[in-house]
Amino acid sequence: MTRILIALVFAFVASFPARAAVDIEEVTSPGGITAWLVQEHTIPFAAIEIRFRGGTALDLPGKRGAINMMTALIEDGSGDMDAQAFARAREELAARISFGAREDSINVSAQFLTENRDASIALLRQALVSPRFDDDAIERVREQILSGIQSDALDPNEIASRTFDRLTFEDHPYGSSPDGTVESVAALTRDDMVEAHRMSLARDRIYVAAVGDITPEELATLLDDLLGDLPETGAPQVADADYLLEPGITVVPFDTPQSVAVFGHEGIDRDDPDFFSAFVANEIFGARGLQSRLMEEIRVKRGLTYGVGAYLALKDRAALIFGQVATANERMAETIEVLRNEWTQIAEEGVTEDELTSAKTYITGAYPLRFDGNAQIAGIMASMQMAGLPIDYIATRNDKIEAVTLADIRRVAARIYRPEDLHVVVVGQPVGLEPSN
Amino acid sequence: MKYSFAIAVAWIAVLGVARAAEVSSFTLDNGMEVVVLEDNRAPVVVHMVWYRVGSADEPPGKTGIAHFLEHLMFKGTETTAPREFSEVIAANGGSENAFTSPDYTAYFQRIAADRLELMMKYEADRMVNLKLLEEDVATEREVVLEERNQRVDGDPGSIFTEQRRAAQYINHPYGNPVIGWRHEIMGLTLEDAKAFYRDHYAPNNAVLVVAGDASPEEVRRLAETYYGVIPPNPDIGPRVRPADPPHRVERRLHFEDPRISQPYVIRTYLAPERDSGDQEEAAALFLLSRLLGGSSATSVLGQSLQFEKQIAIHTSAFYSATSYDDNTFGLFVVPAPGYSLEEVEEALDSTLDAFLQDGIDEVQLARIKSQHRASDIYAKDNLQNLARTYGAALTSGLTVADVEAWPDIVAAVTADEILSAARRVLDREKSVTGWLSGPEATEEEVMQ
Numbered sequence: 001m002t003r004i005l006i007a008l009v010f011a012f013v014a015s016f017p018a019r020a021a022v023d024i025e026e027v028t029s030p031g032g033i034t035a036w037l038v039q040e041h042t043i044p045f046a047a048i049e050i051r052f053r054g055g056t057a058l059d060l061p062g063k064r065g066a067i068n069m070m071t072a073l074i075e076d077g078s079g080d081m082d083a084q085a086f087a088r089a090r091e092e093l094a095a096r097i098s099f100g101a102r103e104d105s106i107n108v109s110a111q112f113l114t115e116n117r118d119a120s121i122a123l124l125r126q127a128l129v130s131p132r133f134d135d136d137a138i139e140r141v142r143e144q145i146l147s148g149i150q151s152d153a154l155d156p157n158e159i160a161s162r163t164f165d166r167l168t169f170e171d172h173p174y175g176s177s178p179d180g181t182v183e184s185v186a187a188l189t190r191d192d193m194v195e196a197h198r199m200s201l202a203r204d205r206i207y208v209a210a211v212g213d214i215t216p217e218e219l220a221t222l223l224d225d226l227l228g229d230l231p232e233t234g235a236p237q238v239a240d241a242d243y244l245l246e247p248g249i250t251v252v253p254f255d256t257p258q259s260v261a262v263f264g265h266e267g268i269d270r271d272d273p274d275f276f277s278a279f280v281a282n283e284i285f286g287a288r289g290l291q292s293r294l295m296e297e298i299r300v301k302r303g304l305t306y307g308v309g310a311y312l313a314l315k316d317r318a319a320l321i322f323g324q325v326a327t328a329n330e331r332m333a334e335t336i337e338v339l340r341n342e343w344t345q346i347a348e349e350g351v352t353e354d355e356l357t358s359a360k361t362y363i364t365g366a367y368p369l370r371f372d373g374n375a376q377i378a379g380i381m382a383s384m385q386m387a388g389l390p391i392d393y394i395a396t397r398n399d400k401i402e403a404v405t406l407a408d409i410r411r412v413a414a415r416i417y418r419p420e421d422l423h424v425v426v427v428g429q430p431v432g433l434e435p436s437n
Numbered sequence: 438m439k440y441s442f443a444i445a446v447a448w449i450a451v452l453g454v455a456r457a458a459e460v461s462s463f464t465l466d467n468g469m470e471v472v473v474l475e476d477n478r479a480p481v482v483v484h485m486v487w488y489r490v491g492s493a494d495e496p497p498g499k500t501g502i503a504h505f506l507e508h509l510m511f512k513g514t515e516t517t518a519p520r521e522f523s524e525v526i527a528a529n530g531g532s533e534n535a536f537t538s539p540d541y542t543a544y545f546q547r548i549a550a551d552r553l554e555l556m557m558k559y560e561a562d563r564m565v566n567l568k569l570l571e572e573d574v575a576t577e578r579e580v581v582l583e584e585r586n587q588r589v590d591g592d593p594g595s596i597f598t599e600q601r602r603a604a605q606y607i608n609h610p611y612g613n614p615v616i617g618w619r620h621e622i623m624g625l626t627l628e629d630a631k632a633f634y635r636d637h638y639a640p641n642n643a644v645l646v647v648a649g650d651a652s653p654e655e656v657r658r659l660a661e662t663y664y665g666v667i668p669p670n671p672d673i674g675p676r677v678r679p680a681d682p683p684h685r686v687e688r689r690l691h692f693e694d695p696r697i698s699q700p701y702v703i704r705t706y707l708a709p710e711r712d713s714g715d716q717e718e719a720a721a722l723f724l725l726s727r728l729l730g731g732s733s734a735t736s737v738l739g740q741s742l743q744f745e746k747q748i749a750i751h752t753s754a755f756y757s758a759t760s761y762d763d764n765t766f767g768l769f770v771v772p773a774p775g776y777s778l779e780e781v782e783e784a785l786d787s788t789l790d791a792f793l794q795d796g797i798d799e800v801q802l803a804r805i806k807s808q809h810r811a812s813d814i815y816a817k818d819n820l821q822n823l824a825r826t827y828g829a830a831l832t833s834g835l836t837v838a839d840v841e842a843w844p845d846i847v848a849a850v851t852a853d854e855i856l857s858a859a860r861r862v863l864d865r866e867k868s869v870t871g872w873l874s875g876p877e878a879t880e881e882e883v884m885q
Binding site for chain 1: 478479480481511520523524527528529530531532547548549575576577578579580581583584586587588590591695696697698699731732734735740743744747750751771773774801804805807808810811812814815817818819820821
């Protein structure tokens with residue numbers, strides 16, 4: 001019964017037009033700023049996503065946390081408005097504007113009603129171009145950030161990630177928290193904010209995507225209004241991060257009933273010719289939720305955890321394959337043993353024909369479902385531009401997945417899963433687990 | 438009605454305009470309610486089945502059984518293999534999830550629109566044909582205990598939340614955690630799961646929500662084919678839960694844990710929720726929560742405690758409007774360095790007193806209302822959230838008409854109505870005030 005049904009489903013899939021109905025056009029403003037646009041006039045609002053490449057990795061030596069703090073302050077007063085006046089103006093327009101500092105980019109996400117478009121864009125422009133960095137706002141935000149840093153210091157998940165990052169990248173910005181330390185944040189000044197702003201928000205590193213109720217002509221004008229007054233150039237981007245992680249197990253003692261582990265080693269770049277094969281292999285191995293091998297072996301068969309996964313991390317200046325799992329202190333040793341066995345098995349044997357077929361149908365079928373909602377599509381298009389993907393990528397992406405063969409997976413799995421390089425950081429009181437370095 | 442629908446379709450065909458979220462609803466002969474949110478922007482559909490049963494409907498001593506059963510619903514049926522449904526969803530590029538709340542248990546899939554029938558076939562099957570094996574139950578109980586470890590026992594903030602909620606309700610099961618108390622999860626059996634399934638999973642206790650690229654006519658045809666053939670369970674009556682007696686004494690908790698570096702004070706008051714045909718008080722409380730604790734730069738608490746007195750680094754207010762029984766209205770304050778929890782709590786109370794005395798800033802109220810109107814427009818962009826709004830409402834005693842009336846009811850609330858709702862709800866006798874902090878500093882540490 002089951003087998004017949006599955007066969008039927010696959011027959012079904014063969015006729016499935018796995019294509020995302022996303023019609024992207026490139027818009028260039030008179031001032032020379034380029035954006036990708038999807039027009040969608042059904043709902044009277046538009047979403048715009050702006051990325052500035054660089055992010056918190058651009059922090060200067062001794063100034064860790066400056067770019068994160070600067071980004072938090074953008075909405076805390078600009079032009080002739082203090083923090084409260086800016087918040088009132090944003091509420092009056094019912095505009096949604098948020099700023100986020102990431103490792104490799106500063107992300108600006110805005111959604112505005114068509115009827116309030118001009119005023120909303122003027123408000124966003126003011127925040128980006130002329131933030132005030134008032135002293136009282138700096139002190140207010142500094143206290144919030146310090147509170148977060150102190151809480152993170154007692155959070156096992158944060159401790160595990162930070163330890164893994166520090167052992168992997170040491171002094172490179174990827175090796176420390178983008179929030180900075182208590183000491184570095186306490187020492188930041190208004191001048192540091194001005195400098196962080198000058199370094200990061202410039203036109204030579206900008207990527208823009210817009211989706212919604214806006215025409216190409218309207219967008220072209222908007223781009224110059226919004227971004228034309230930003231400085232031409234910012235700080236140089238950081239160098240590649242050396243990978244410094246030694247194999248082994250690190251235990252950070254922490255009083256908690258459940259240990260947390262972060263594990264992994266060096267990964268694969270997006271521009272590697274084998275990237276798509278690696279991506280498919282890792283979906284099967286650890287990334288596709290409950291259907292992954294790690295979930296099957298560690299959660300479903302043994303009940304060792306609520307969740308486990310492994311992912312390809314594509315940073316601008318480094319690549320990792322890493323994952324996370326949490327389990328009772330008494331069961332962490334067994335969990336790591338299963339993990340190691342799985343790592344070895346996929347490296348030595350690759351995957352099965354069935355696994356590959358089912359992963360391909362899943363990956364190609366799920367792809368069009370991602371393009372759901374204006375804000376979501378704007379985010380995807382901005383990421384595509386940052387990754388250097390062509391504008392017609394969406395139409396060709398599934399072909400690249402389909403082209404992956406069993407032999408490709410075998411070759412790439414032997415290369416990217418390296419049990420001998422695996423490092424596991426455990427935070428907790430794991431029983432029967434010896435730190436190996 | 439049919440006539441006007443035909444006209445609408447013709448009009449849209451002529452203009453070639455895609456429609457965003459047209460709502461229709463009907464009930465199958467066996468009592469299963471159906472809501473369709475048609476949106477043709479993408480060839481995708483969200484299929485959800487919501488059961489009117491949650492952790493607050495559990496038998497005494499069996500906390501966690503609603504959530505445990507949710508896990509076990511993926512273990513296969515009389516005619517399908519364990520996890521076959523999940524594999525079919527994945528093989529078709531779909532995603533799935535399930536969630537349990539005090540008031541509902543819901544299962545949903547997001548998938549290409551032409552796979553809707555397949556989803557209904559499987560979901561209808563596991564509504565009545567679930568097959569549970571002893572070994573599955575044992576392993577899955579371990580998974581749930583690890584989930585509890587991860588969500589609660591390893592996190593002092595979550596332990597505190599659980600204890601506060603237990604203190605908020607004297608007799609009502611909202612005082613129990615959704616995931617269950619550890620000692621009771623450990624005792625849950627195959628028979629417990631089967632009994633709970635038998636008592637609550639039936640079409641007349643379920644709501645189907647389909648959102649996306651599917652017409653109401655098609656959904657009705659498919660729903661009648663797959664769900665319509667399942668007989669109702671006549672033993673399912675109205676939901677009656679143990680009720681709280683009048684709350685006569687304010688309750689206070691102070692939880693210390695070495696993993697806490699940032700202390701805070703949080704207070705919740707027992708508060709009425711949205712009732713069908715009677716949502717005015719809830720609308721006033723919703724606006725009250727925005728006024729007191731919306732954006733920190735414009736809210737009453739933020740302006741007073743963060744900007745003027747500068748004794749707090751975070752403030753917020755929250756209110757659970759959609760719920761089957763009375764829920765809570767809450768206030769949250771994180772002190773700035775150098776201020777004690779006692780000091781910020783005093784400041785919180787004096788700010789509330791001043792607010793009740795001075796009245797409401799009408800200009801700020803207008804800003805909040807215009808944001809609320811806009812949020813309806815933004816909400817149309819996320820079909821899955823919109824579908825969740827309907828599912829949660831319909832399993833919390835509300836109707837489609839109540840959901841549609843809500844924006845206008847919120848828009849019509851006056852400042853006076855908000856103030857009188859505030860005076861009724863902000864009553865310390867019905868409140869729980871919690872302090873969370875690290876251990877008291879020893880004298881030696883203080884001297885350093």
